[in-house]
Amino acid sequence: MEFELDTGNTAWLITASSLVLLMTPGLAFFYGGMVRGKSVLNMMMMSFASIGVAGLIWVVYGYGLAFGPDLGGFIGNPAGLIGLTVDNAASPTTAMGIPALVFAGFQATFAIITVALISGAIADRVKFGTWIVFSAIWVTVVYAPLAHWVWGGGMFGADGWLASALSLPIDFAGGTVVHINAGAAALALALVIGKRKGFGTEAMRPHNLPFVMLGAGLLWFGWFGFNAGSELAADGTAGRAWVNTLVATAVAMLAWMTTEKFRDGSATSLGAASGVVAGLVAITPAAGTVDSWGAIVIGLVAGVLCSLAVGLKYKFGYDDSLDVVGVHLVGGLVGTILIGFFATNGRYDSFYFEGSLNGLFYGGGVTQLLTQIVAALVAVVYSFVLTYIIGLALKATLGWRVSEEAEVSGIDLAVHGETAYENSGSTITEVR
């Protein structure tokens, strides 16, 4: 196909990419506020490190793995795309008139945030070097294949086996690739790495709720780029995604607060911030594919279910420290599966992808619902199993845990040689 530049689409996607990149520092605040004051810097650094590692890998070969020519439906061939030597006439965005480099940059920001999301499950206790190595392996072995399956012409694409067997699975902006993927990986790592010392017995309440609110606000802002940008065009469907990202999130926040009010007695700021993220997660795969009513139901279900799911870790005894499973895995499943009920192909400026069907409530029967369930389950199993194996391999080689003493006295000082809030009583002893 011949490439003809569309400046409107291109300008929007560059803008959207910048919005999505801001989500990762936003996540650093969201997560950082939730940990104890002695480990806030480490928590924030895990997010920032993801920008470093995934950003580099994406440019060198990650984009090629995800979006290179298809190899067996599983992975792309990166050979011709190393260092982003991309061709505008052979990009998923050629038809939209968006240069290949702009799309590659947009996709980089998705890889970055997905890695960063996992870190919340393993707060306060892991070696920074092991996290860096894990990030590099995970984005290569787990993230890039999933991105390829769904968006890179792999097995969940129009030519894949699921589209032939049932219908084309719908993942508008990353319910499977980003949220189910990060949530399942978080569960695997939480199980491999084990609990924080004192989990369930010592107080580990969030040290800075204003940080959590700030982070949730930045995430919501950036998420408009994530969802409305995923239309890959400045058009009405992008507007549909934008509006759904507003209303589903608004409802999820209200739903989480209401659940808390009845169960615990108060609507909390942490609950509001958590509801915001749960709603954003759930509407992600559906953003451009459901109408406003579908978005409202998705937000409602996500807000209630996620607020209940965050208690599972105490029942089952795994330390998913900041509820990546309860929010991202559960929220991702809610959105991905509810598409099977609410998908409205091509109506009200919604997205139309040839091969996908309307949802059960919109006259499409159960086929799309089954498709969504199969895609979600494959993503859960692949991400969980591969992450578990990577986690075990790193446990046996580099080791995951910092010493118990470092964990108790604070990982910030032990691992990064600095503290967030201890400002007095120091003298300068050497300068280099």
Place this chain on the structure above:
Amino acid sequence: MKLVTGVIQPHRLDDVKTALEGAGVRGMTVSEASGYGRQKGHTEVYRGAEYTVDLVPKVRIEVLVTDEDVTAVTDAIVGAAQTGKIGDGKVWVVPVEDVARVRTGEHGDAAL
């Protein structure tokens, strides 16, 4: 000389300061403190996990006074800090051997 220390509800601080100024006190030290007495703490819930917060925020006021001012100063603090509810705090007095003013090197009552 005596050291009068009051641990009070943080929201009573302004009234206590005004009352102390009215009693002729010209200086004091105020610091944030936390603790509990008979009121114990309260509970907070974070994502369904309930925490009992047994140390609650208080303000500590310290005033150095001459022996004859002790009663007036103590009464001023108690009068201004009192709300009648559990958790209002305590005021206590201990003897002080000596006080020195750093700027001038004066000792004793002259340094107050």
